[in-house]
Amino acid sequence: MQTQTPITVTNSRYRLGDHLMAKAGWINDPNGFCYFKGYYHVFYQHYPYGAEWGPMHWGHARSRDLVHWETLPIALTPGDPEDQDGCFSGSAIVKDDCLYLLYTGHHYYGDNDPDHFWQNQNMAYSTDGVHFTKYAQNPVIAQAPADNTQHFRDPKVWQHGDAYYMILGSQGQDQLGRVILYRSSDLKHWTYLGPIAQATNLQTEGYMWECPDLFELDGQTVLLTSPQGIQAEAKRFLNLNQTGYFIGELDYQQPQLVDRGAFSELDHGHDFYASQTTLTPDGRRIVIGWMAMWESVMPEQADGWAGALTFPRELTRVGKQLRMKPARELTALRTQTLTDTTVTLEATPQRFQPTHRQAEFKGQLDLTTTPAVVTLAVRAGAVNVTLTYDQARGELTLRRSDRSDARYAQVSGQPTALTFDLWLDTSSLEVFLNDGAVTFTERFYPQSQPHFELQSDQALSGHVQLFDLTQQAVTY
Known part of the structure; x- marks a missing residue:
């Protein structure tokens, strides 16, 4: 049987607030x-x-x-x-x-x-x-x-x-x-x-x-x-x-x-x-x-x-x-609505800034006009995750600044809208697209407060929401 002393956490810089982890x-x-x-x-x-x-x-x-x-x-x-x-x-x-x-x-x-x-x-x-x-x-x-x-x-x-x-x-x-x-x-x-x-x-x-x-x-x-x-x-x-x-x-x-x-x-x-x-x-x-x-x-x-x-x-x-x-219960994590607005996207990125490193960014974009290339990003200085949707090809591409290998997914059919729901928690990002038809799960390690960016190579209209989340939903 084990006789060692359990390890302890020495630095909380990447500790998640709302996800299950061990005490150490x-x-x-x-x-x-x-x-x-x-x-x-x-x-x-x-x-x-x-x-x-x-x-x-x-x-x-x-x-x-x-x-x-x-x-x-x-x-x-x-x-x-x-x-x-x-x-x-x-x-x-x-x-x-x-x-x-x-x-x-x-x-x-x-x-x-x-x-x-x-x-x-x-x-x-x-x-x-x-x-x-x-x-x-x-x-x-x-x-x-x-x-x-x-x-x-x-x-x-x-x-x-x-x-x-x-x-x-x-x-x-x-x-x-x-x-x-x-x-x-x-x-x-x-x-x-x-x-x-x-x-x-x-x-x-x-x-x-x-x-x-x-x-x-x-x-x-x-x-x-x-x-x-x-x-x-x-x-x-x-x-x-x-x-x-x-x-x-x-x-x-x-x-x-x-x-x-x-x-x-x-x-x-x-x-x-x-x-x-x-x-x-x-x-x-x-x-x-x-x-x-x-x-x-x-x-x-x-x-x-x-x-x-x-x-x-x-x-x-x-x-x-x-x-x-x-899970629908997760909406209970929301502590403050920071943004709830209609947007018009262009090639210049629009920035959405949460207060904490726990946040939810969600929205819906109208895709009924000219086929567009839409980019969603989470950035914190040189550390970033970018998700690009090429509507003409029906392809999603996710890239991370700390890895050379991208990840991909196909969007089936010809959807008239792109819905997204991004959940950020210190060193994690979970991405849900088109009512959960496509998901990406990522660990990434920003040193500073991240923000979200949204842009398109064609003018697109839509609606976005940004929520701060509770910073600690797990007790040890």
């Missing part, structure tokens, strides 16, 4: 996103003894409103026989007024080779949602099935009818990524049913599908996952690992995800990975992700911490496309 140390994937006894709960992969990835714990926070978060004690600590080298990602489910966590135990073989490992699946439980006990008979699944490699992790559990089902991210013996399915009557004893979806090509669908999530949305089955090993394709799949989705129909009898469409990216930015969803009491599907990426430079590591989670987002479906919008 490293975090990555959100885990166990759920609603239990009046609170939303989010757990996350956490290393409290350093600002780099280490033996994974489960950090924990809860909220009554998806806006104001209270940090709770660490829920899971590695070091027991079932999770000797890490409590890896997993999910939560409520059963008989008890909150159960299902998670992956990580184990190294002891030869100092980080790729020489094995994994199993374990359970912990709580009656109060704060203090957790590991199940005495762990592991609940002791080893990967015979048709699998050692990649066997990240359980997502749900109930369907009288049975419980679990999917896991995995890799078949053919070295291709896939998602496999188990069934149980009690969460303790599990029967392997086989793969429900698998990659057909290494280059286009990857060698391992991490962090799977499966749910129904407007009559269709959505499989979210984060494939590793997809090769970049022109202006798509440009991150080291991707997060995206398939839409089809889960046939529980085969079992198989049938009629699934192509893999689509969920977010087009540099810093979005390992998403997980939950259902609100009023029936909305909410998603949250890790606001970073493995290859991203993280300057905050010098200050004793690294990583954050995105704002909660509402998921909707239009045909075979998912849309993400900021």
